[in-house]
Each structure stands twice: as structure tokens, then as C-alpha cells.
Amino acid sequence: MTGATFLADLPRFVFFTGKGGVGKTSLACATAVRLAADGKRVLLASTDPASNVGQVFGVTIGNTIVPVPDVPGLFALEIDPQLAAEAYRAQAIDPVRDLLPAEEVAAMTEQLSGACTTEIASFSEFTSLLADDSLTAAYDHVLFDTAPTGHTIRLLRLPGEWTAYLSDGKGDVSCLGPVAGLDRLRHDYAGALDALTDPSRTRLVIVTRPQRSSLAEAARTYDELLELGMSDAHLVVNGRLPHDVGPDPLAAALEERERAALPDMAPRLRELPRTTIPLLPVNTVGVPALLALLDAAALAGGEQPAGEATVPRDFIGLRALVDDIEADGPGLVMCMGKGGVGKTTIAAAIALELAQRGHDVLLTTTDPAAHLAETVRADVERLTVSRIDPAEAITEYRERVMAGKGRSLDEAGRAVLAEDLKSPCTDEVAVFQQFSHVVFQSRRKFVVLDTAPTGHTLLLLDATGSYHREITRQMSEGARFTTPLMRLQDPHQTKVVLVTLPETTPVLEAEELQDDLARAGITPYAWVVNASLAAARPGSAFLRARAAAEHDSLARVAELCPRVAVVPLLASEPVGAAALSALTQQPARPRPSASLSDAGV
Incomplete structure (x- = not known):
């Protein structure tokens, strides 16, 4: 763990975020394994709709919290958007299924079958981990392996958007479910927003590669997260090519590319506490490789991958x-x-x-x-x-709806429509x-x-x-x-x-x-x-x-x-x-x- 500055004085909640493919999942899993080895009880939760935490550990992890075999003290959860949406629909529809005509139940089911419902259902599970102490009281740390940057920024914006929307007394059944549940949602979203913006409770670990495009994306990510009020950030430069890889034109070119990219990173990134993690000669799958990610010496003297690298005969250019x-x-x-x-x-x-x-x-x-x-x-x-x-799409859509559907409404009706169009579901x-x-x-x-x-x-x-x-x-x-x-x-x-x-x-x-x-x-x-x-x-x-x-x-x-x-x-x-x-x-x-x-x- 020597040199891993992002682990010092670690708060309870830790978000691993950054551009896709930079190693967020590997780093989140490695951190979870190391903390568990130190005697901590850790919950590792993936908010990525395409989560692969289970694949890293070689086990099946689903929409409920399960222990990770061979890692005492580590528990994991992959928020499954489809399962979350099914449970959300059942919660909304089952209480009225026998009270309404079949066609109205069918209409409600259709309303709750879209992408908006899927996002809200997944997000509700995410916010509950931040706001409901009863769900996470048993854990010393809760680590979030997030989706790639664009989706994560959208996810982290939602607590503020929905908190404001609900505080105005808005929200309809097609987006949020029964109105009776709005008080709980308001409480959870407000609690999530408080946790996200409290540096004593939440730390951001911005993961990047030593490449110009990846570093530029990390800078944009940090700027947007600062706007959300998330200030406790650490930078991890993952996959740095070791200096002793031997004479090879490709290796030399890659090393020079990395050496030139790092000094050119945005000044605001250079000011952050930084950890550099070297590239390993093996894939980071399985507990031994995960341990080596934060302690490369763990692979010293170990066996290197054997065999011949081949491109299958039928592959084309x-x-x-x-x-x-x-x-x-x-x-x-x-x-x-x-x-x-x-x-x-x-x-x-x-x-x-x-x-x-x-x-x-x-x-x-x-x-x-x-x-x-x-x-x-x-x-x-x-x-x-x-x-x-x-x-731009949202602005154009709202203007088009107001010009069309809103044209025939009176002033009060237009005001209601305008508020409805502020829903993040739009x-x-x-x-x-x-x-x-x-x-x-x-x-x-x-x-x-x-x-x-x-x-x-x-x-x-x-x-x-x-x-x-x-x-x-x-x-x-x-x-x-x-x-x-x-x-x-x-x-x-x-x-x-x-x-x-x-x-x-x-x-x-x-x-x-x-x-x-x-x-x-x-x-x-x-x-x-x-x-x-x-x-x-x-x-x-x-x-x-x-x-x-x-x-x-x-x-x-x-x-x-x-x-x-x-x-x-x-x-x-x-x-x-x-x-x-x-x-x-x-x-x-x-x-x-x-x-x-x-x-x-």
C-alpha cells in the first residue's frame, strides 16, 4: 500500500470514476481486497449497468449483497438495472393491481417500462446505499465502482435534480411511482446529496491512464464534479509502463508518449494528491493479481504468461x-x-x-x-x-413541447407543463x-x-x-x-x-x-x-x-x-x-x- 496516497485517512464512501477502460473496476476491486486484508468490512457496489466486478473475482454477483469467496470481510453488489426496474414496477403496480381495470393496469405497466423508469429504479438503489444507514451500518467502507464518466456525471447529478424537483412538489406516477412514496424518495435523495458533498464522508478517486486523451477527460470530470460540490479528490495514474521493459521500438515509443503526456496535464490535476500504478504483465483478474496492483512486488519472481501470441487466421484488417x-x-x-x-x-x-x-x-x-x-x-x-x-436536445425538446402542446393551454396549464418538463425523465x-x-x-x-x-x-x-x-x-x-x-x-x-x-x-x-x-x-x-x-x-x-x-x-x-x-x-x-x-x-x-x-x- 506504500505510495497509494488515495488510501490515506480514507472516509467511509469512496467513488472510483473516470473515462472507460482506465482501470476503475480493477482499482476498486484491488482496494476492496486490500482493505479487507487489513481487517475492514467492505461493501463493493457497482453502479455500472455493464458491471464486471463478478468477472474480476470469478464469481456470480447480482442485485443483492453477497460475500466474496476467499476474501473474508468483503461483500459485493452489482446494481442490475433490469432487476431494479422489475422490482420498482412491482412496488408501484401490485398494490393497485386488483383495484383497477385490466386496461389501466396495462397502461401503468407500459408507462413504467421505459428507460426513465430503469434509470430511476437503479438510481434509487444507489441513493439508498448513501442515505440509508441501516443498509450499510455493518461496513467500515462502501466503495463504488462507477460507470464511465458521462453516465456517472449523469448519475451524480440526479440527487440534486430530483431533490429540487420533489421539493417543488412535482413528480408524476409515470416517472416515480405512487405519490405516497415521494416522501421516502425526497429523504433518500437529500441524504445522498449531503453524503456526496461532505469530504469527511466521501472521497473521489479519479482514475486515468498516462495518455493525453485520458488525462484531458480526467480534467473535464474533475471540473464537473467540483460543480456538484464534490471536493475531496485524488488522482490515480494507472498502467504506467515500467522503465525496464527492454529494448523495443514499440515500448520506447509508448514510454515516450507517456512521459510527454504527464507534464501536459491540466494544472488543476497536477495539484491533486497523486498515485502512480505500474502496468502489470498479467491481466488483473483474480485475488493475486488484484493484490499485485497495489503492490507490484507481489509478482516479483512469479511466473510470466506462457505461450505464443497469435492472431486467428480468419481475422481481417x-x-x-x-x-x-x-x-x-x-x-x-x-x-x-x-x-x-x-x-x-x-x-x-x-x-x-x-x-x-x-x-x-x-x-x-x-x-x-x-x-x-x-x-x-x-x-x-x-x-x-x-x-x-x-x-441541447433537452432544451429543444422542451421548447418544441411548449410551442405545440402548450399552445392550447391557459397560463396555469402552461405553468404545470413547464414544471413537468423539468423532470430528469425528460x-x-x-x-x-x-x-x-x-x-x-x-x-x-x-x-x-x-x-x-x-x-x-x-x-x-x-x-x-x-x-x-x-x-x-x-x-x-x-x-x-x-x-x-x-x-x-x-x-x-x-x-x-x-x-x-x-x-x-x-x-x-x-x-x-x-x-x-x-x-x-x-x-x-x-x-x-x-x-x-x-x-x-x-x-x-x-x-x-x-x-x-x-x-x-x-x-x-x-x-x-x-x-x-x-x-x-x-x-x-x-x-x-x-x-x-x-x-x-x-x-x-x-x-x-x-x-x-x-x-x-
Whole structure:
């Protein structure tokens, strides 16, 4: 634990937050294991809709608190959005099920089946951990492994938004459930807000990688959290390449990239207490690896990963994937996956290549934390770059509703409508409408969509499904219509590209996403394995050990999808049009069974 400044004088609540893929889950799990080893009773709660805490420990963790085997004193919880929503609906509907006509019960069920209900249900469980002492009294520390930045900022804003909304006496059944429950909600949300903004009770651990894009995102995160009143923050720079990795051009370039990025971090980040954690030669899965994350000496003399790093024979390059996408003509390409796997980079590279081939292309994003313009950094002919901005979408939606529905109301009615539109539930509806507009444009041009991290995207798809069910219910029998969901389900109109990393946890998460999409009637078109060391064929023994650890993950991806593109880990960050173009200038197919031994390293 030496040098881990974020663990000093640790308060009761600890939030691990930051850009996706920086190691929040690994660090949260490692901290939980270390505290438990020190004799503390610890509750580790994941608020990420795409949680993988259970995968890190190799056990099943669900929507109820369970002990973690082999770690005495450690308990874990993964807040499952769907289970939370089911329980929330039952709480709202069961008391009146036998008192109302069947059609009214059905209408209530439909009202409580949207993304808003899912978010509120999950959030209510989260706030109860902060506000209800009876739930956490048995624990010395409660650690929160949060969703990637954009979703987490949304989550942490909700206590203030809902506290203000409820304090004004608002709230309707479709969002919050029975009015009788509002007093409890008001109490919990106010208590959560107090806990979040009290530095003696809550600490923020902002996790980042030693890379410019990750550090820039960390600075933006810190600014937004400061606005929320959360001031006790520590910075953890995770995955710093060791200095003694041996002579290797790729290792030298990566080390130089990290060395140049750290001094350029925002001054406000430099002022924070900082912990630097070195990159390990193994994946941080299992208790031994988690212990080593905070004490690298624990791996000293241990066995390094054995075997040969290979790229499966049938994997193609990103250029070949664009060939396949182009052959089908205009449509929607959705790059999906967990935060931090490189969705923005892959989406930008695909869009840029299509535009350079003479096609009209719209590159856009639904990710609150995405910055496409910074990734492309150039004006490219035939390429339009945009962003579905939640704040702008909400403002436009409110103005449109007031101008339409509010036109026929009197002054008192307009005032009621205006207050109702302040509900945080409005956000998902507004973003969904913008998303639907993007889907509509894909009929005549290529639209490449960089989606938000998995959990947030699933909420958007939930809203898409709710809208489809409502339209289907309202249309007369035999009527012809097309909803956004129907376009997403049509492989000729929509190509879903799952982006992952060649590591155990990201592949498991992408597999779960594929299962979730299947339940919505959506089949992925392709997978992209990004930042592969096996494909890069490094010479350093340290990086070769990391590359060898990719073998099982790459083999599993080959089993999950017949069309897989692999992108090697690059010496420089793929930012700017030239660097992005380089991603699609790789050979159409890598050499069959390309291996480290074949490369003579």
C-alpha cells in the first residue's frame, strides 16, 4: 500500500470514476481486497449497468449483497438495472393491481417500462446505499465502482435534480411511482446529496491512464464534479509502463508518449494528491493479481504468461471491414461497447475512410463524454461531424413541447407543463428523439454512430423499444410503418460493430452486450479487437508477456462472431486525420496465424 496516497485517512464512501477502460473496476476491486486484508468490512457496489466486478473475482454477483469467496470481510453488489426496474414496477403496480381495470393496469405497466423508469429504479438503489444507514451500518467502507464518466456525471447529478424537483412538489406516477412514496424518495435523495458533498464522508478517486486523451477527460470530470460540490479528490495514474521493459521500438515509443503526456496535464490535476500504478504483465483478474496492483512486488519472481501470441487466421484488417460495409451501400454503422475500448477511434476511422472513398458520411455520437472533433482534428470533404448533445436536445425538446402542446393551454396549464418538463425523465426522451433523427438520415447516406458506453446505450435502446411498442399499439391492424427499432433490427439498414480489447474482462463484457442485443432482435455485424499487442508483434519480453495473455481472449472472439477485424496497438495515439487513415491502410488480411515467433522475436 506504500505510495497509494488515495488510501490515506480514507472516509467511509469512496467513488472510483473516470473515462472507460482506465482501470476503475480493477482499482476498486484491488482496494476492496486490500482493505479487507487489513481487517475492514467492505461493501463493493457497482453502479455500472455493464458491471464486471463478478468477472474480476470469478464469481456470480447480482442485485443483492453477497460475500466474496476467499476474501473474508468483503461483500459485493452489482446494481442490475433490469432487476431494479422489475422490482420498482412491482412496488408501484401490485398494490393497485386488483383495484383497477385490466386496461389501466396495462397502461401503468407500459408507462413504467421505459428507460426513465430503469434509470430511476437503479438510481434509487444507489441513493439508498448513501442515505440509508441501516443498509450499510455493518461496513467500515462502501466503495463504488462507477460507470464511465458521462453516465456517472449523469448519475451524480440526479440527487440534486430530483431533490429540487420533489421539493417543488412535482413528480408524476409515470416517472416515480405512487405519490405516497415521494416522501421516502425526497429523504433518500437529500441524504445522498449531503453524503456526496461532505469530504469527511466521501472521497473521489479519479482514475486515468498516462495518455493525453485520458488525462484531458480526467480534467473535464474533475471540473464537473467540483460543480456538484464534490471536493475531496485524488488522482490515480494507472498502467504506467515500467522503465525496464527492454529494448523495443514499440515500448520506447509508448514510454515516450507517456512521459510527454504527464507534464501536459491540466494544472488543476497536477495539484491533486497523486498515485502512480505500474502496468502489470498479467491481466488483473483474480485475488493475486488484484493484490499485485497495489503492490507490484507481489509478482516479483512469479511466473510470466506462457505461450505464443497469435492472431486467428480468419481475422481481417479494418480496411477489409470497411470494404464489406461499403459494398452494402448507405446505412447506419453503430460502434458499440464498454467505455475505453476505442469506439470513438474506430468509428472515426471507418467514417473517414468512407468519406475519402467519395461517400457522404455523417459521423456523430450519443456519448456525453465523447469528443469526435478532437479525434478527427481536420475538415474532411464529404464528412460531417456532429454530436447529440443532451443539454441541447433537452432544451429543444422542451421548447418544441411548449410551442405545440402548450399552445392550447391557459397560463396555469402552461405553468404545470413547464414544471413537468423539468423532470430528469425528460432527458432520455429528448436524446431518443435526436437519435431517431440520426437513424432516419441513414436511409440516404452513411451514418457512423459512436455510441455511449454499453450501459447508457442499452438505456437508449430501451427507449427505442418502448417507442416501438407504443406505435405498434396505436396503429390499426394492417397499417404499414417503420420505427427506429425496426431499422436497427434490419441488417441491411444497420450494421452494429462491437468494439473490444483483447483482454478477459472487455471480451466478456462485449459477449454480454451481444446477448443483450439478441434479446432486442439485433445481431452484431462484426467485432473489432482494438489495440492488440499480438497484432503489433513487439520485441520486449514484458510486452510479449502481455501479448501472450491475449491468446484466450482472441480465441473466444473468434468463436463469438464470424467477422472480426483486429487493430494493432500503435506507437502513437490515433488522433488526427492522418493517424486515423493509417488504421485503414493495414493489409486487408493479416498474415495467417501471425505470431511473435514468426516475426523472429
